[in-house]
Amino acid sequence: MTSTHRKTHSSHWGAFTARWQDDRLVITPFSGDPDPSPLLQNMANALGHRARIAGPMVRRGWLEQGPGPDNRRGADEYVALSWPEAYERVAAELQRVAGESGPEAIFGGSYGWSSAGRFHHAQSQVHRFLNTTLGGYVRSVNSYSSGASAVLLPHIIGDINEIARRGVSWQEIAQHTEVMISFGGLALKNSQVASGGLSEHTERGFIDQAARRGAAFISVSPLESDLPAEARGEWLPIRPGTDAALILALLHVLVSRRWSDEAFLARYCVGWEKLVAYLRGDADGQVRDAAWAAPICGIPAARIEALAARLHGRRVMVTVAHSLQRAEHGEQPVWLGLVLAAALGQPGLPGGGYAYALGALGHYGKHHNQVAFPALPQGKNGIDRFIPVARVADMLLHPGEKFFYNGRHLTYPSIRLAYWAGGNPFHHHQDLARLRRAFCRLDTLIVHETAWTATARHADIVLPATMTLEREDIGGAPTDRHLVAMQQAAAPYGEAKDDYAIFTELARRLGGEAAFTEGRGAREWLAHLYQQMRERLRERDVSVPDFATFWQQGILELPQDQDGGRLLRAFRQDPERNPLPTPSGKLEIFSQAIAGFGYADCPGHPVWLEPQQRPDQQHPFYLIANQPESRLHSQLDFGQYSVSRKRGGREICRLNPDDARRLGITTGDVVELVNGRGTVLASAEVSARIMPGVVQLPTGAWYDPVDPLAEKPVCRHGNPNVLTLDIGTSSLSQGCAGQITVVRVGRFAGEAPEVRAFEPPVAASRRPENSGG
Template sequence: MSHLPPEEKLIPTSCVHNCSGRCFLHAHVKDGKLIRLSPGEEGPDSPDCPQTRACLRGLAQRHWLDHPDRLQYPLKRVGKRGEGHFQRISWDEAITAIAAEMTRIKEAYGNAAMYLNYGTGVYGQISQSWIDDSSRGALPRFFNLFGGFLGYYNTYSAACYSAAAPYTFGEVEGQSPDDLLNAGLIVLFADNPAETRMGGANIPHYLSLAKERGAKIIVIDPRHSDTAASLADKWIPVKPTTDNALMAALAYVLISEELVDQAFLDQYCLGFDEAHMPPGIPAGQSYKSYIMGLGEDKIAKSPAWAEAVTGVPREDIVSLAREIGLTKPCALVQGLGWQRHAYGEQAVRALPVLAAMTGNIGREGGGPGLRPGGHKMPMGWMPAGTNPVKARISCFTWTDAIRRGQEMTAADGVKGAKRLPANIKMIWNYASNTLINQHADINATAKLLADERQCEFIVLHDLFMTPSAKFADIVLPDVSHFEREDIVTFSAGIAYAIYHRKVREPMYECRSVYDVCSALAGKLGFAEAYTGGKTEQDWLRECVREAQRQDAEFPDFEEFRRIGIYKKKPARPIIAYERQIRDVSANPFATPSGRIEIFSPRLWEMNNPLIPAIPKYLPAWEGPDDQLAERFPLQCIGYHSKRRVHSTFDNLAVLEEAVPQEIWLNPGDAGARGLQSGEKARVFNDRGEVVIPVKVTPRVRPGVVAIPQGAWWQPDTRGIDHRGNINTLTKYQPTPLAFGNPQHTNLVEVVKWEGDAE
């Protein structure tokens, strides 16, 4: 940067947040202080290898780093849990107290009573807060050496997707987004990448290029999202929880008008029609029988039927079906919004059926009806070893594991053991606001955590006194990623790795998770086993060596650290299941039958009407036809605001100016309640109440209200939240198959707010 003042220096850095961006940034540092962030210089921009441009959140991180509310030193709770009263303690006191409580709980209940709570506030090869099945990084390494911990599977974001899609395809592959340029028609179901994935070499880039090349884009969503506003040729607003009824009607039109690729279905699929069912299944159980009214319910899933369920006019359903059936190739893409519903597993499995019916699987410009995949970037990790505790729970069910852990079995989603050996008695919550803010039914969760007889000890390690931090017994001040070093990777239309260097020394008494775990390992007597005599940078050198073993072009450590980014331009897009479609006998699908299982024998054997063997429309609890709608007539959905990454950055005023926290109401619903934009409203149901400003807009369908998720819960003395946290209203009821998060399934009422906060 030739115009850079001589007293400034540039340091390569990145974002580490759960927005799927991982953008390359340059930190401008003067006299040891970060003065601004700018997009990193990474060479020329081209359609097939775009620059990783940061969004408003990434560029606003300076305000986050220097926020006056940063945690500065360790704290110990005084008073009752949740009241938010703490006193300052030294690091030695904090480490001693944590080590003593961990030892006590291990001796009294065993390691399975210790839980590392789900969180995605930090990504990186050492400091990652999300723990996947491979159990890697600084925190799980420490707990594994201590004897293990109760693990989790799934995510709050994609539990139903991860659980359901393998029943159709076996191993789940997504078409890479650079292949969207080959599509003639792109239909996005519950997908809003223009707000959720703004930065980086991400999906909106490829959607824009596809549109420039002539592709038509249709968005199906209850809300006229920024994706619909900026990219779509057509928006189809559907009632939440009814997407399966819409897809069933689309299938009905495709069958009725002979727009089905029967040869594809015959060759590659199990269970589409009665002639291709597994042996021993009674007649009438195929997908076609269900659609045409020849199955058990005897209801033809016609456009007229679907109109009454979904609110989508029948003529729009017919038109959409014809476009999907006649446009070749057609990319049917699903987001994650619709699977965070009461029966979210059904939508995940239904869209691939439409992709199969139209013969779009395994071909350029088409796809399997799943989420986009990505080109992979090889990278090593700080190894964590093996967790001696084999039991795992769905990450959404941890509150159940506090209440009745020893009663939980496979019927409650327990894996790796017949039942849990202990209730959760200790929680370590790192870089996560899921302890309170992001979990369902905040009021019930707060009541549970306030009872110290249930979960006896909670440690929280974070940057700020979040709503979750107020329920901790010990609060530890974390460093930001600008105050340590790590590596993050990205996989989408291109793949890249970013080395973020330390921009400045840690503020106050803040310490990294590796530093904290090293100190605790020393207190507990296994420091050498934990660190191996290595610094964080030593571990990162090993990560790069592993990347070089997998990719001969990957630069050496010093070069990678100096430049800050390594990008890999793909030779061609990833075409999901291309091998199987080319020769399915030589490359069968990873299902028991070796075929695309529209009918799943494994699900059939479960004999659970809420987990049908073919994807069906199941009317949802707290859906539009629930009797509860007489009291709470509006469907309330959460959406991801572009001003936050989940709850990260909610405390930044500069982003609040860009996108305020508001509830969206359709003009008809607002008028019936005497509400105008800018006024405050009460939003309530039997679980709780929030007060939030109103935005009256036709960009949300009638009967639906939308609240941006992630706002920091701020209850007054009556328990009324004055920030607009949707989880004050959401229900804790895990989904049937995935035991996942249904937090978009809520009925509420909205009225004008007449009072003031206490």
Template sequence: MTKKMDRRSFLKVGGAAAGVAVATVSATAIPLVGDSILQDGVDGVSASHFGAVKTKVRNGRFESVEAFEGDSYPSTLIQGLPARTYAQDRILYPCVREGYLKHGYKSDKSKRGSDKYVRVSWEKAFDLIADELKRVYKSYGPDAVFGGSYGWFCVGSLNNPQALVGRMLGVAGGYTSRTLTYSTHAIRAITPYVTGGDESSNQQTAYPNLIANSECIVFWSSDPINTNQIAWGVPDHQSYEYMKQLKAEAKKRNIKFYCIDPVYNNTAMYFGAEHIKVRPTTDVAMMLGMAHYLYSENLYSKEFVEKYTSGFAEFKAYLLGEGEDKVIKTPEWAAKICGVEASVIKMLAKEFASKRTMLMGGWGFQRAHHGEQPHWMLITLASMLGQIGLAGGGFGCAYHYSDGGVPAPAAATGNPLSDVKMGNGSQGAAASADAPAASPGLTGISVNSKVDGPWKQRKIPVIPVSRIVECLENPGREILFDGKKLTYPDLKMAYWAGGNPFHHHQDRNRMIKAWQKFETFVVNECFWTATARMADIVLPATTEQERNDITKSHTNSYIFAMKKAVEPVGEAMDDFDIFVNILRRFSAAEVLAFTEGKSKMEWIKSFYDESYNKAKKSGVAMPAFDEFWEKGFVKFETPEAAKNFIKYKTFRDNPVTNRLGTPSGKIEIFSKKIAGYGYKECKGHPTWFEPMEWLGSSVAKEFPLNLVSPHPKYRLHSQLNNTWLRDLEEVQGREPIWMHPKDAAKRGIQNGDVVRIFNKRGQVLGGAVVTEAVMEGVVRMQEGAWYDPKEPGKIGSLCVHGDVNVLIADVPTSELAQGNQATALVEIEKFKGEIPAIGIFKAPVMKGM
């Protein structure tokens, strides 16, 4: 066991960086110069992806939370914050995999996941990382280091792990990053071609306008009651008040609700929506059937199509069977594919055309093979209905998120907090996981090139975020992506911070094998996740309530002070300080480039002051920083005009002066640019492509159940799965899997049974929930359960807890987005024998301890 080091509060960086206070290695962290910590018994404001909170500290422990006063509909998820702070799987001190400590980058990579860990000092860990970075840079160059860390941990503007790891690596020597997101990979790639913008994050028609004008609302692959609990920023849950008003108004005006989804979800239950059971990944075929009926019955808006869209003629030829496939896309044709009766398809088309209809498209159906097509086709269908830009009508693809439809406040706007610019290069889309395009004036931490250095000229190459495994398997391969050609770099080292790739990536067993290509894998983490257990070097990071920071609400209605509530558990250290200490092994110039000569509190104040100055110029009142920090938040009021915002109204009013950002300036039903790419799996107009696995494929003969993997109810992806919240729905300690009664009966499965779910990619255990809320032939298992292999590190081992991504294929959506999938075909059987114990939520045994 390594001896504890002497306590030191901080070191001064020499030379040009003198005066910058940074944390140093210490067995028990103590406040830095300029840091503040709440006094025992004093409530403080903090924030998370689940909402803002008041922290309750008693006897030096973070005991409980209360919802923030401005959150009228707080999520249950905030109650997991104290529990995760003191979770049994908390990483307490720096650790190195035993084989790596002995042999370094030449160690046996197949031992990842099964090797024991050895506790080391912070000094030792920093030395190992800095030396390895220098070796890789010298031997292979900057592109060999992958710093495209992806994940949701931390809402803070300063201690944003993804931003900081990119900043540190960019200063140290360079790195390869990533672009797009697992949540919105396909929609973010396709909609700029169709409407000229990112439809996953732009402003939606405001809820008050829907409440007053909509006659029909369609939740298509969308479950906002569930997904609005969380946000990339801080949710303030205003959308729930509007949804409550919408439900009340529906009774007065007989607003019709439809849920088009394989599952009768939380939102459908709340609104009492009529359930249209569509087979997974067949929504495009259903929409084509509706489009054909609208055209053939002359129910479509010819005026809107001619005035506001481009390329309808090419799409019409495909619709009428005049294209390459010679198939007429009638409702009858669609019914055979999607499982919805032709009469229902016709009824829906007729009703949507006759009523003021809002099509709320979620993100679920774009996480599938050919996931670029559903939103393109949804926008095409909305164009044919002709209600885009009208009160209460059109389409929206971001109601799925916590600010979708919430009127925007009168706040100064700026760049995302996490945007990290490196001289002439930039992470660009890679800067954040799912960050929206604007914030109330809080800009991101950035390198302003205040000292000379090679990082000034360094550009950062990127790969599509979900292609990391394929990249490891095929260094040097050239791929098509978004109209360009990319060459996969030969990656030798990865540094992950604030993310959990062994949750969010698909085909776990393939991933484990590919991960052996890394010579070194470093992770900053708070908990012993599956990712941490695969790392060579593990550094313990602080949680959001163990450090000071600043952030905003996702609706832009608030700026929050995140006040340090308690001292870090064990030797946990802020990500900012971790990276400063690594850079200290390079030179004072690198440290200065990273810190810009500012302490952490000075950074926090600078974020606020920049927002303050922008607000002042805009005539928006904000208190000075000290007053803000004392109170804990600033609120921005919403003007009445924002409550009647209508998406694309200005475009409809004048499409000449308010052109869209497409080549034609219109909605592009046919894209000449995409057609010009010559892609096999993404044509110039929305198209039905048969998915690699669906209920109509040959694979269904062996694996006849179509698995869908929506967002969970009691966690954010994998976050909070290591708290008592999992007890609210797990079945015998396993992730629940919903099955239709007929499917369960065929297999002799009863409610509450532990079952084995499997296909050729892997196998997991789950807990059966027999319910008619899921359509026959479909099973539902939420993403985010922690991967817990019965034999750690062994490829093909049974996951005893229920990580659904063990089962899902890692095959790109198409050449355009190169995105990820979230569905698969599986078989299920009742588990026989002794049920294995869950082991993932306890820290691994340390070597010699």
């Protein structure tokens, strides 16, 4: 079929139009995007891919033996169901578990990015469904990306959103910043995505503009690729996970040379004197100077001292990436980044100060819309039980066990049923063999999915969901000035239905349809939410077209406020009248609240704490499990761009030429990365853009174990979370510590097993009911 009619649409990595030409889907980036993302290419072949789920399925063991713990999850066959039978089984199981154990036995997981559409946002849909039909569920809080920072920053600076989403803008940096020092870098692969949509990728242009003006960019990272070429910057290689030690040494140089801004520190901060005593080693005799930090960081002391000199007296922007806090004691470098900016007297200055996660997402460093597009209401959750999101395996493996979190001593709930839609924990989570064991403890795992991800392969009931191009929605984000009508471009694959249609039918069977739908279909919800935004804009004397007109034109430009950095700017102008939302009203270099929690792994001021994972003779390499450049997390790993960035069907692992020479490894070899949790196979790439002693393997390759039931699995596709350690960053936040682990590396001997990540699981014929099965 050939169609010249273009449908507007949006994704987390960009707005676009879609049209069919000779049975081929043609994707064209939004014309107003100065730097479109190549991730759009992943959409072109996704709709009819063999990995798609065509109809409702049930795991054979669950079907024949009923709900209950089962170690066969991940290796069992699946049996096709009709939609009516699937609805009946899901509704009956929800009623059974809620009736026997209450809604507090149901975990509404659904962590994941799902669709850019604001209505068909899977997390909102499943949470609304559980709230309106069952009265609630056990929830998760925070994210894998920023779990540590989300808890820490409110204590020391006030509001994480004001620092991340409303921090200093890229436009301001391009005009005023003299030195940008980025701990964890500014990789453009990260900033090309943003939840809700991203119509204009502007980071590259602003970085280029700043560099041409003379701004100096310094990337502190084990990977040279964490700084774009447009920055014309300096790469400062650092051993993974040692940024806290480096910053402490920089602070020591500033103090010892009397370069610290003592007037700023006295007026705007609390606790500086306590940190200075720690730098000098007053309590333990250990001076935290450049000579102390050099062997920890792998950076010569003279270079540390020279770096401090480059920062002194300049307009400096200090940024810390998400990656720093996704590691053991991840709170410490985030805290110290703020302290370094304060010691230089920079917070609140144009183009100066502290920016958390700038460059980590396309949302950050942008201006805000005057009115945000409304979210789908999720209803009231009557269950006040939660876990930090990265502690899901702990919850399932250790029900009733106590854990610390942000000054509280909580108890893991006893979960019998987990409901997941729009997410893939076998991407996000660590130590995947342990996660599999945890899921095997459930009575039932229900999953809505578009394709056979590893999470779907561990589910008891799998309900096929539409992809974004197969339904209508609205794409928009608080910092994106374009609202996009996401027009349907393709019929649903097989028997797939959108989440709202599935939940509507389930709600009808559970007696909660009226509360869930409020009498609206999907298109009526879109019009209703759009009208809410329209009315709020009208209150600001801004007129936008009605819904029908917007839907026909496809793109709407919204008015924005230029409000970047307003919190710290107002604070600097008058800290008494504009205090920060912290206990002291100031920047907290020492937090009395955190100190009062008594956590040895996160004391009252930032410190250097040795991680338990350090290279040794058995595991001599650091492994960096960072975000991929060819997809968003694990989404559309089977897409043509993602597949084109693999080699031999395997994910690519990068290592330094010196290490490769010593190990006899060349580009294209299949290598194995091994530690006590398992083995991962990948295709080697020798690169001087990674420091010696470090290997890098991005996350997001679909988990593909040779033996799904193995205690120490071998993933033939290249998922590094087979190897990462499943522990919390600290007792304060219990964030994800999956960025860094240690491994041994070698060439794979023999013929490597074929990758089968995108092949559907075995579909079994249904046995007669009286077979005794």
